[in-house]
Amino acid sequence: MNGPLLRCVDFVELVTEWMDGELDDATRSEIEEHLVICADCTVFVSQLRLTRRALGDLHEQNMSSVLRDRLLEAFSAWTARGSD
Amino acid sequence: MDLPTELGDEAADSPARIEVSVSHADEVALVEALRAGDQAAFELLIDRHATAMLRVARMYVSTAEAAEDVVQEAWLGVVRGVDRFEGRSSLKTWIFRILANRARTHGSRDGRTVPFSTLRADGDDQATRSVEPGRFKLDGRWAGYWAVPPALLPEDRVLGLELRATLDAMIDGLPARQRAVITLRDIEGFTAIEACEVLGLSDANQRVLLHRARCRVRAQLEALVGDGGPRQ
Numbered sequence: 001m002n003g004p005l006l007r008c009v010d011f012v013e014l015v016t017e018w019m020d021g022e023l024d025d026a027t028r029s030e031i032e033e034h035l036v037i038c039a040d041c042t043v044f045v046s047q048l049r050l051t052r053r054a055l056g057d058l059h060e061q062n063m064s065s066v067l068r069d070r071l072l073e074a075f076s077a078w079t080a081r082g083s084d
Numbered sequence: 085m086d087l088p089t090e091l092g093d094e095a096a097d098s099p100a101r102i103e104v105s106v107s108h109a110d111e112v113a114l115v116e117a118l119r120a121g122d123q124a125a126f127e128l129l130i131d132r133h134a135t136a137m138l139r140v141a142r143m144y145v146s147t148a149e150a151a152e153d154v155v156q157e158a159w160l161g162v163v164r165g166v167d168r169f170e171g172r173s174s175l176k177t178w179i180f181r182i183l184a185n186r187a188r189t190h191g192s193r194d195g196r197t198v199p200f201s202t203l204r205a206d207g208d209d210q211a212t213r214s215v216e217p218g219r220f221k222l223d224g225r226w227a228g229y230w231a232v233p234p235a236l237l238p239e240d241r242v243l244g245l246e247l248r249a250t251l252d253a254m255i256d257g258l259p260a261r262q263r264a265v266i267t268l269r270d271i272e273g274f275t276a277i278e279a280c281e282v283l284g285l286s287d288a289n290q291r292v293l294l295h296r297a298r299c300r301v302r303a304q305l306e307a308l309v310g311d312g313g314p315r316q
Binding site for chain 2: 007008009010012013015016017020022038040041043044046047048050051052053054055056057058063067068070071072074075076078079
């Protein structure tokens with residue numbers, strides 16, 4: 001790449017698109033070349049990857065027991081009616 | 085992320101270990117069980133999705149109570165409609181589509197119009213930068229390069245159990261549309277196409293919202309557990 005180098009401030013805006021494989025080939029190459037030379041942006045990418053992993057691990061267990069009971073009650077009422 | 089999720093055996097007894105991504109066979113089994121009125125299948129599904137549904141509902145309705153009503157209505161729609169589920173989309177996409185429809189109906193009764201009004205109400209959706217501008221050098225030869233570089237995040241802490249509640253709170257603290265998008269994409273594992281379809285967003289909007297949301301959570305994690313502050 002001979003043109004002006006991608007700056008970090010622009011790089012950080014493109015990471016999600018890059019991770020989703022949404023970038024055109026030229027921009028993708030710029031991103032990947034920037035990563036080769038920029039340890040800081042490499043850390044930034046690892047932060048975002050880790051953030052995504054942590055979110056993927058979130059278990060949906062903090063629903064209030066009130067709501068859970070409400071939903072189960074509604075389900076029981078529904079199945080009871082269905083079987084009549 | 086690649087743990088098998090067979091429904092038949094011990095997996096059904098330990099919903100906490102069941103991963104978000106579900107194989108087709110699991111899904112067929114779940115749908116069949118739900119059609120048969122199997123409460124365990126219903127419990128498994130609500131434990132897996134109801135919290136995310138509350139978050140998505142909040143994109144359309146203004147109170148937590150209204151969101152709970154929407155979620156209950158949506159589940160009723162699911163059990164009533166499961167006989168008509170044909171598997172053309174994944175079960176979770178189908179469930180969230182029902183949710184979004186109920187929430188939109190509720191939201192318009194609620195006097196809350198979306199999604200464009202929330203673009204402004206969300207405030208930060210209008211910010212043009214995903215990372216605080218002060219983190220970059222302003223002038224000189226290295227303008228636009230990091231002035232305060234990102235800190236290393238300790239993987240064991242970020243992925244550890246103690247941070248789960250904090251992460252939940254971070255997601256809850258996001259602007260409504262960012263919260264809905266990151267919930268579907270990163271917690272529920274929706275593809276971009278599925279998330280756009282459920283939320284009625286353009287692909288470009290969806291991507292911007294997702295990126296903003298991830299960057300906000302990233303910044304908060306860095307402030308919380310970043311390794312010894314900025315590296316020099």
